[in-house]
Amino acid sequence: MQNRLLFHQSSVSLEIIGLPDFSNNEYEDQISIISQWKLTIIDKPLIEGKLEHLGPIMDAFYIYSNLLINNETPIYESKLIDIKADNLYIHNIVLKSSKPDVKPLIIKIGNSLLSDTINCFDQLNESSKVRIKKSSVIINSPKKIRFGVNKIKFLNIFLPPIIAICSLILFSSTFIYFYNPIEDKEKNQLINTK
Amino acid sequence: MNNNIKLEEFDALIKITVEMSRYLYPYMREILQSKEDPEQNSVIWNDFNHRFIELINERFNLHSVRVKKLLNRTVNEEILIKSLLTLSLCISNRGYQKLKNFLFNY
Numbered sequence: 513m514q515n516r517l518l519f520h521q522s523s524v525s526l527e528i529i530g531l532p533d534f535s536n537n538e539y540e541d542q543i544s545i546i547s548q549w550k551l552t553i554i555d556k557p558l559i560e561g562k563l564e565h566l567g568p569i570m571d572a573f574y575i576y577s578n579l580l581i582n583n584e585t586p587i588y589e590s591k592l593i594d595i596k597a598d599n600l601y602i603h604n605i606v607l608k609s610s611k612p613d614v615k616p617l618i619i620k621i622g623n624s625l626l627s628d629t630i631n632c633f634d635q636l637n638e639s640s641k642v643r644i645k646k647s648s649v650i651i652n653s654p655k656k657i658r659f660g661v662n663k664i665k666f667l668n669i670f671l672p673p674i675i676a677i678c679s680l681i682l683f684s685s686t687f688i689y690f691y692n693p694i695e696d697k698e699k700n701q702l703i704n705t706k
Numbered sequence: 707m708n709n710n711i712k713l714e715e716f717d718a719l720i721k722i723t724v725e726m727s728r729y730l731y732p733y734m735r736e737i738l739q740s741k742e743d744p745e746q747n748s749v750i751w752n753d754f755n756h757r758f759i760e761l762i763n764e765r766f767n768l769h770s771v772r773v774k775k776l777l778n779r780t781v782n783e784e785i786l787i788k789s790l791l792t793l794s795l796c797i798s799n800r801g802y803q804k805l806k807n808f809l810f811n812y
Contacts, residue, residue, distance in 0.1 A: 522732070522735060578811075580791070581808055622739060623790075623794075631795070634797075634800070637800075
């Protein structure tokens with residue numbers, strides 16, 4: 513008999529189905545071998561899949577919400593899921609099936625359902641009853657953003673001296689004097705003739 | 707007068723904000739939803755925006771350009787929606803850390 517755990521937030525619920533890993537001394541009510549998950553959004557088609565789909569989908573939602581809040585272009589694209597903002601209030605989700613000849617599922621959700629969904633994922637991450645392997649664990653501040661911050665820090669450190677050096681080069685180039693030995697010889701010759 | 711906020715005060719404010727967000731989540735959700743279908747629920751959004759402007763008028767320095775932006779109904783919409791969304795994403799047990807990260811990345 514498989515265990516079922518339900519994480520619920522307003523109009524969204526996330527069901528996790530699986531078994532405990534008894535070889536790891538886990539309790540009977542725990543789940544660490546996830547066999548199936550279902551994301552139910554009221555008035556929207558059911559989203560379900562295998563464990564390998566859960567991690568990328570959760571990642572997509574976290575990365576997308578970070579992009580949205582940090583005033584960056586809110587677009588997330590991957591093999592499994594695309595999320596784009598239609599406008600400030602509506603988000604367009606395209607779920608692509610791994611099976612051939614299956615049309616992608618398109619769902620439009622508002623900010624309220626987006627926050628409900630992410631709060632369900634947060635509950636799953638914080639639950640002591642479900643263990644997701646590290647490889648599929650969700651990161652709250654995505655690599656993209658981290659990279660962006662590092663890039664900004666990197667630019668803040670190196671950009672001012674580079675600009676200063678460039679401006680010095682440009683400014684000093686107007687006064688540059690090229691030494692020409694041939695011209696100098698000619699001048700000396702002129703002086704000698706005098 | 708020193709306007710700089712101390713680190714402990716900043717942390718305390720974040721903790722209070724997260725607790726309040728947790729408590730007020732259903733209301734924030736309702737306000738966000740009202741903007742998704744403005745024809746049906748425009749009253750909720752208008753009431754919220756009206757009260758927000760009222761509070762800004764009471765408590766903020768109205769000579770500041772940034773505050774003037776908040777008072778402009780056509781400009782403040784994006785700021786309000788993103789602020790509400792940020793708060794509604796920080797209601798989990800790790801909400802404190804999440805809100806801190808959002809603020810540092812802002």
